[in-house]
Amino acid sequence: MIRKLGKKKRVKKIFWLLAILILPGFLLWGFDGIIQRKKLTYAGKIFGKKVSFSEYQTALSACKRRAQMLLGEDFFKIQKHLNLENQAWEWLILKEELRRRKVKVTDEQVIAEISKYSLFQHKGKFTREFYLRFLNYLRISPREFEEQIRTQLGFTRLFEEITKEVSLTEEKIKEKYKEEKKEDFNEEKFIEEKEEFSKRLIEVKKTEVFNQFLEELKKEADLQDNIKRIKTPEEISVEIPVETPEEIPPETETPQQIPEGILEEEVLKE
Numbered sequence: 001m002i003r004k005l006g007k008k009k010r011v012k013k014i015f016w017l018l019a020i021l022i023l024p025g026f027l028l029w030g031f032d033g034i035i036q037r038k039k040l041t042y043a044g045k046i047f048g049k050k051v052s053f054s055e056y057q058t059a060l061s062a063c064k065r066r067a068q069m070l071l072g073e074d075f076f077k078i079q080k081h082l083n084l085e086n087q088a089w090e091w092l093i094l095k096e097e098l099r100r101r102k103v104k105v106t107d108e109q110v111i112a113e114i115s116k117y118s119l120f121q122h123k124g125k126f127t128r129e130f131y132l133r134f135l136n137y138l139r140i141s142p143r144e145f146e147e148q149i150r151t152q153l154g155f156t157r158l159f160e161e162i163t164k165e166v167s168l169t170e171e172k173i174k175e176k177y178k179e180e181k182k183e184d185f186n187e188e189k190f191i192e193e194k195e196e197f198s199k200r201l202i203e204v205k206k207t208e209v210f211n212q213f214l215e216e217l218k219k220e221a222d223l224q225d226n227i228k229r230i231k232t233p234e235e236i237s238v239e240i241p242v243e244t245p246e247e248i249p250p251e252t253e254t255p256q257q258i259p260e261g262i263l264e265e266e267v268l269k270e
Helices: 002-039 053-081 084-101 107-115 128-137 142-163 170-184 187-221 262-268
Strands: 044-046 049-051
Touching (some): 044 084, 053 084, 053 142, 084 142, 084 187, 128 142, 142 187, 170 187
Antiparallel strands (some): 044 049
């Protein structure tokens, strides 16, 4: 009995000794994280300008929505491989480039683009109810969504401007075609497929040229990313609902409860 009590006392002494040695480290680590978050009042800097957490969140949210609309249900399978945080910074850098180049996208162009989305159509025609209910369920106002589309159209204009000189000679196209087909190369087949093949090849080349431009632009932007320095980045993450449009319940808020956007103001008023 006395031996057992002695062992218990020794265990307690060892426990408290370990606590004294280890606990200060945990406390300092925790306080350091709190101090970092208090000191970091903005998400980062690009082109020497501060980017607020709100601006970063808006860009991250836009990138998530864009990926969801492009990938559909596959988005959730590959989301962790998309590096959306990096895409958000690229979004902000390219948006600043649009401002510097004074690229303008009109309301009419935004309306035309949104009206083409099959997601908002019924029997081939744009449907106001589908549009507003979908945005309402995503917890995004029409105005915010329209500005996201305006920015994306601006990116398309920038892409076209940067890559407008890209072209390939017929010899180069034929060379690439032979490389792809190898021993299956056939002259008649090449003539038949040349137009589609060259379009695909030029799009690949344009993407390479634009990516090179973007890398140079990122160097110029000299990104200071404060997000990586925050120990709990989930505190500023933006969650997007995972349900598909077909799962939108009929009892969701009515479209009248959503702030109007340019589609409402210009073409959808009844």
